[in-house]
Amino acid sequence: MATITISIDGEIFKVISRRAKKNLLSVKEQIEEIIRQSAIRTKAGVSAALIKTDDKLVEIFSRHKKGKRKRK
Secondary structure (H helix, E strand, C coil): CCCCCCCHHHHHHHHHHHHHCCCCCHHHHHHHHHHHHHHHHHCCCCCHHHHHCCCCHHHHCCCCCCCCCCCC
C-alpha cells in the first residue's frame, strides 16, 4: 500500500466528511472509495458522460472533460 499526502480545500473536506459519515466510513476510506470508483471507470474506458452517478466527488476527480469541444 502506498501513502500519499493530498491537500483538500476546507469546503470539499466538509463534503467528504459528511458523505463518509452517511456511508459509515472514515474520511480516509471515503476518499479511497472515490478514487477507486474513478479509477475503475477510467480503466474500463467507459465515458463518464455515460455513467449516471450521484457522487459529485467522483465527477470532480474524473478525467472526463466536460463542456463543448473546440473545433479545429
